Amino acid sequence: MTSAHPRELLQRVADGERAAFSALYDATSGKLFAVCLTVLTSPAEAEEALQETYLKVWRRAGSYDADRASAMSWLIAIARNAAIDIARKRKGVPVDLDAVAELEDDGPSPETAAHAAGEALRLHDCLGELEGEQARIIKRAYMGGLSYSQVAEAAGKPLGTVKSLIRRGLQKLRACLEAA
Amino acid sequence: MSDESDHIDLLAGEYALGLLEGEERADAARRADADPAFAARVDFWNDRFAVWLDGLQERPAPAWIKARIEAEIFGAPTPARPASGAGFWSSLAVWRGLTAAGFAAAAFAFAVLLLRPPEIVERIEVVEVEVEVPVEVEAPAPPPGVVLVAALQPVEVDPAVLAVYDETEGLISLSGAVGVGEPGDTELWIIPEGRDPVSLGVIARDGARSVTVPEQLIAEFQAGSALAISLEPEGGSPTGAPTGPILALGPLNPA
Numbered sequence: 001m002t003s004a005h006p007r008e009l010l011q012r013v014a015d016g017e018r019a020a021f022s023a024l025y026d027a028t029s030g031k032l033f034a035v036c037l038t039v040l041t042s043p044a045e046a047e048e049a050l051q052e053t054y055l056k057v058w059r060r061a062g063s064y065d066a067d068r069a070s071a072m073s074w075l076i077a078i079a080r081n082a083a084i085d086i087a088r089k090r091k092g093v094p095v096d097l098d099a100v101a102e103l104e105d106d107g108p109s110p111e112t113a114a115h116a117a118g119e120a121l122r123l124h125d126c127l128g129e130l131e132g133e134q135a136r137i138i139k140r141a142y143m144g145g146l147s148y149s150q151v152a153e154a155a156g157k158p159l160g161t162v163k164s165l166i167r168r169g170l171q172k173l174r175a176c177l178e179a180a
Numbered sequence: 181m182s183d184e185s186d187h188i189d190l191l192a193g194e195y196a197l198g199l200l201e202g203e204e205r206a207d208a209a210r211r212a213d214a215d216p217a218f219a220a221r222v223d224f225w226n227d228r229f230a231v232w233l234d235g236l237q238e239r240p241a242p243a244w245i246k247a248r249i250e251a252e253i254f255g256a257p258t259p260a261r262p263a264s265g266a267g268f269w270s271s272l273a274v275w276r277g278l279t280a281a282g283f284a285a286a287a288f289a290f291a292v293l294l295l296r297p298p299e300i301v302e303r304i305e306v307v308e309v310e311v312e313v314p315v316e317v318e319a320p321a322p323p324p325g326v327v328l329v330a331a332l333q334p335v336e337v338d339p340a341v342l343a344v345y346d347e348t349e350g351l352i353s354l355s356g357a358v359g360v361g362e363p364g365d366t367e368l369w370i371i372p373e374g375r376d377p378v379s380l381g382v383i384a385r386d387g388a389r390s391v392t393v394p395e396q397l398i399a400e401f402q403a404g405s406a407l408a409i410s411l412e413p414e415g416g417s418p419t420g421a422p423t424g425p426i427l428a429l430g431p432l433n434p435a
Contacts, residue, residue, distance in 0.1 A: 038236065171190065
């Protein structure tokens with residue numbers, strides 16, 4: 001197996017290189033399957049999401065821009081979106097809010113803090129500047145792939161209240177993240 | 181930021197978080213494909229939020245998924261869809277040999293795997309087997325001379341492979357060609373219902389050939405199991421599980 005970086009592999013995948021696609025899958029599928037399983041609790045659905053993810057990676061590798069996001073962030077976003085699309089298609093199955101709550105934590109993991117200090121700590125610090133509830137809700141929405149209405153249900157608040165709470169949070173977050 | 185760019189940025193953040201629903205979500209997805217400025221803002225948020233998942237522990241995906249994806253992309257042979265046209269997922273279910281009951285059991289075992297320490301896993305798997313294996317298994321050996329047949333459905337151009345398992349001899353006889361012209365070796369697998377494939381070794385691509393079933397696998401040859409042939413590197417799968425595209429596949433049925 002090659003030890004090439006996912007970014008380099010993605011660029012080769014964009015050129016249609018089959019071996020690079022295989023290597024990229026081997027290097028990243030364990031992580032992306034775990035991502036799918038944060039949104040979808042059913043393994044069968046997560047398997048479907050994972051397949052959809054790599055089909056999209058193959059089709060869209062050419063649109064990846066290394067200046068805008070890390071390769072892993074880009075891949076994770078595709079996996080999350082594939083999982084969310086499958087979750088939303090499934091009607092009448094309420095989201096397991098307890099399971100989502102278990103994913104929450106109070107800060108970056110020691111691993112994250114040690115290896116990705118810059119971005120992770122910055123996000124953590126900026127979230128710290130939000131009201132406690134704003135930060136908690138934004139992170140819960142992300143980790144569970146929740147929609148506005150699911151967040152409102154989970155928080156026991158009106159939809160409009162949740163929307164303005166999150167939008168104000170995002171505005172503050174961006175201002176903080178973009179500050180030098 | 182102007183009001184307009186502020187609005188775009190908020191929308192990008194909402195989309196990246198997954199908050200939008202229905203048409204709003206579909207619109208944002210289309211816009212991310214078509215509008216580079218919007219896509220850049222979506223990437224901005226995705227790149228920041230993704231650090232929350234940095235510490236997420238990897239979960240190995242089942243080996244057949246990669247084969248299925250590569251078959252889809254590279255036009256390699258894919259498991260045949262059921263004649264009913266029930267579609268992709270139904271054919272996957274066939275491939276895995278899962279009945280509805282077996283599926284529920286597999287999902288349960290997986291859920292337990294996520295939550296329990298490894299030493300429990302063995303016990304859980306045993307429970308699953310106890311649930312699925314018919315009671316008759318405890319009875320004396322089936323009547324001698326039982327013959328099982330699997331028609332391994334193709335692939336795009338290859339003809340089907342016919343496999344006949346003769347219990348009295350513990351022998352699988354294969355006819356029909358598969359994977360001719362492909363690099364590497366073709367490998368035969370038995371897929372017990374609801375479980376991972378087990379190798380029966382590398383086989384010739386065409387002609388009449390036979391495979392002796394190892395004693396420890398004889399119990400797996402029963403209706404509900406399936407046979408599959410995958411394309412592997414020369415010498416067979418290096419991992420013990422199928423790594424290449426599935427060339428042919430079929431359930432075992434009484435002859």
